[in-house]
Amino acid sequence: AVPGGSVVSQNSSLVKRRQVATPPVSASPAPAAIPSGVSKISPKSFALQLQNIQAQHLNYVSFPLCPVLKFKVDAQECATSKHLYARSLVSFPEVLEFDINVLKYKAGLDLEVEALNVSPLTGQLEPIGEGRVDLRSALDQLNAHKTLTIELTNAAQQPAGLVLVGATLLDRPVGTRVSYPATAAGAPFSPMPISKPHASRTKNGVFKVERVVCHEMTPPFTKKTANSANPPPKGDYYVVVQVGQESLRTDPVECKTTQNTLYAAYECPDMVFDVEYEQLPSETIKVDVFEVSAKAPNGKRLVGRAKAPLYSMVVHNDGDDTPATEFAMQLKDQNDVPAGKVSLFLLLHKENVGFTEEN
Incomplete structure (x- = not known):
């Protein structure tokens, strides 16, 4: 409750x-x-x-x-x-x-x-x-x-x-789809698979993250070095999304730059979670954004993390043809300093995904 x-x-x-x-x-x-x-x-x-x-x-x-x-x-x-x-x-x-x-x-x-x-x-x-x-x-x-x-x-x-x-x-409108200027965004992002595929679904409902967009990211090095003539360095980033005890992650993609900040987008065809309808209001969704770095311990550097209760999010439940709804959260680094924002595009499926796949 x-x-x-x-x-x-x-x-x-x-x-x-x-x-x-x-x-x-x-x-x-x-x-x-x-x-x-x-x-x-x-x-x-x-x-x-x-x-x-x-x-x-x-x-x-x-x-x-x-x-x-x-x-x-x-x-x-x-x-x-x-x-x-x-x-x-x-x-x-x-x-x-x-x-x-x-x-x-x-x-x-x-x-x-x-x-x-x-x-x-x-x-x-x-x-x-x-x-x-x-x-x-x-x-x-x-x-x-x-x-x-x-x-x-x-x-x-x-x-x-x-x-x-x-x-x-x-610093931009919120909508069911986010598009950046072609001059800043470059080529469209190709669908990225999830490193950990989901297993067969047996519970009452499936909570799905259809797309993730990291935007307005300002790593510490950009504050001193970034300007119109010297944009922030590009790196590879990946996102880990956790709902309850289940965690799924994207593969790394190279971030893009716009207005001296970094952003990256991920299509997530397989990022679905086993969550019962009755549990949704009491569950928490957590998002961690990492940069792939050979210099950092374990080869990754935490850019920022965010969390929110699921009951505070808008989720459409009208089937696969319904556009996912964007929900934006503030990313904060280990020192609790704002490090950008992450947008999740969310769906709640009526049908059991595992049952659909098995048939």
Whole structure:
């Protein structure tokens, strides 16, 4: 069971087969689309991926508490949380995309949060409180700490609770597919096999990592030597992904360079894990990125590692034709210093992969 309450959402594939007791909600609002005025898919756009959103100490008298959070940038609604807990709120990733030029040249841009409750009597949204923070300040805090605390106040300007936001800030849009400029990326990456092939699958579900992209990696040597005339040296990197006690790894590939940082992409046709549906919410996924180095012990150097609970990830469960969903995490080195980011493209298969292969 996930700490903090029972999952309310019926849309999450991670909990689709779990029996969850939830209060009836007759008019739960549909997730809001990111408006075109805010979401601009361009090389100059920022993407703010909100994860592990928690609402605490909400002061409200109407129970059961079924909170909804609405996030706004410049008063335009960008995302509505929709995966809720009964007393606290933990949301699957939401993405706010906005033009970096707006951030640079428009002062006083705010990130706003509005907390509402779904009335158990009418099914309508009732306000709990609002909070806002300067967007530049918020991005600085998220870059430094990956967490942001926003205080809520009600209509009487009294404290109404807190919203804690854990987020990953990307310097590019988030999407089901990531493409880099041809001038920077070079030739397309060929599919890379997994060094450890998976065995026959016998459990209820299979969690699959379809693709891995390491990006914005800044090894220590690039800070002193890298510039437009002297790009960072290229090396061979591989990725180890662990779910529960099972670990799978990619073969090494040569990294590419763009904007004085390193990145590498891996197609993972065989990176699937034995995970039962009932275990998914309590499992942790861990990612280690290594550089192949003859000078390092055991011939490898740890670039960075990241981990996250599986329940905080978006996973589509509509079959092999569904595009995998990207989930980005911050890589940190052994000194807990940011070392780049890693994106996993995730799927949860309905059918047992082993059964399909054997037939």
